[in-house]
Amino acid sequence: MQIAGEPKRVRLKVDLTRYHPSCKIGSLGYTILDKKFSVWGSQDRFVAVKFDSGAQLDVLWESLEIVN
Secondary structure, rough: OOOOOOOOOOEEEEOOOOOOOOOOOOOOOEEEEEOOOOOHHHHHEEEEEEOOOOOOEEEEEHHEOOOO
């Protein structure tokens, strides 16, 4: 869970369509501060992401690329 800082623009590097059909490689979104969508979200390896498609998931940081 991202606790501090600013929301970050991110791009998905892996296919997560098994969790949401719109979470394909290259999907864009923003991290959400102080939020978790599942039990996994409480681990520091995960961050809550709201994708431009409307999907909201806890995603491993290593599965995301930060976009400037």
